[in-house]
């Protein structure tokens with residue numbers, strides 16, 4: 233896809249549409265002359281050089297990558313009109329696109345009924361799910377694993393609900409025994425399960441947790457902000473295939489969140505929340521004297537906590553899904569490549585005397601640490617931190633990230649490492665770009681070399 237060509241076509245298409253409304257004079261207060269713009273633009277693009285190369289295969293740090301060109305063209309084209317998906321009168325075309333992409337996401341998770349919408353982020357999407365959880369079980373708390381995203385604890389405070397962190401096992405998944413003990417107290421109304429933790433990509437045993445929650449009359453929300461699209465690999469052939477059970481069980485959960493701006497090839501500003509029971513729309517009811525003129529249908533703003541929201545986000549996702557739909561052969565093929573890369577790198581680390589796996593990757597996040605003699609948490613921490621910095625600053629750069637593991641979590645996985653500190657940073661690489669598949673050998677060799685320096 234030639235981005236330059238299609239951005240030109242985008243401007244043209246919108247101009248053609250605008251021309252159908254008759255001419256008018258732009259106001260002189262908005263006039264900017266080309267020379268002044270050129271100067272500002274030069275400074276602007278110069279400043280943008282202060283960035284990490286998120287697009288490049290040597291960037292294997294955080295959950296960052298540029299959007300697909302189809303998403304860029306979709307976003308910028310719609311942005312020239314700037315519809316607001318708060319209401320159908322703010323952007324009829326993009327509101328319909330939003331309904332269609334949300335229906336595709338619901339189908340991807342196997343929901344037979346749904347109420348849902350896009351949000352600005354996974355944070356807001358989860359907040360909405362927890363808000364509905366509170367309305368349905370007033371006075372009861374919310375449980376989530378210790379490795380769940382920190383937003384859950386924080387949003388419980390925002391909502392005035394008691395949050396209950398539940399211990400994790402030695403693979404970073406919620407401990408069902410501990411969860412059951414907590415549910416027996418009757419203090420919990422909703423449990424949050426994570427399908428792909430942000431740190432390690434661990435998938436909670438959703439299929440076992442759902443019947444447990446049901447026995448105690450507890451609702452289940454799935455935070456699949458990071459991992460949601462991996463459901464496309466459930467039961468797939470080949471090394472990238474994932475076990476079916478936890479992913480299929482999402483269809484039986486009450487709500488689910490997924491971030492198209494993480495694994496859906498979208499620019500930031502695109503999360504999504506889906507409820508299985510459309511009846512929860514009643515909790516959002518409000519009267520607005522300003523909006524909702526043009527239809528009796530429920531407007532998107534009537535089923536979301538956010539008011540104004542970029543119609544361009546829905547446009548970008550809609551156009552992307554026309555080309556790379558949320559199916560095993562569409563977007564699934566993109567995720568499969570990253571997952572194969574993670575498994576390949578894990579095998580290389582297994583055979584290395586410079587590196588050790590922190591734990592085997594469940595999705596596409598590889599966690600590992602330098603082999604140090606004698607092995608202690610403080611030494612692992614120091615060398616991990618040095619490798620991170622040296623990797624970014626030297627020649628032939630490689631961009632990693634670190635993850636802080638506390639003492640208990642670390643020694644549960646690696647009892648032989650002396651626990652001389654209350655935790656250690658380990659190295660972490662998110663292989664979310666399919667190009668990673670052809671670079672793991674190089675990345676591995678480079679990281680080994682960094683460990684051995686000095």
Ligand SMILES: *Cc1c(COP(=O)(O)O)cnc(C)c1O
Pocket residue numbers: 352353354355356358381383426428429430455456457458459491503
């Ligand atoms: C990223 C993430 C969030 C927060 O989503 P944002 O889009 O960053 O606001 C919540 N939960 C999980 C599991 C995540 O990975």
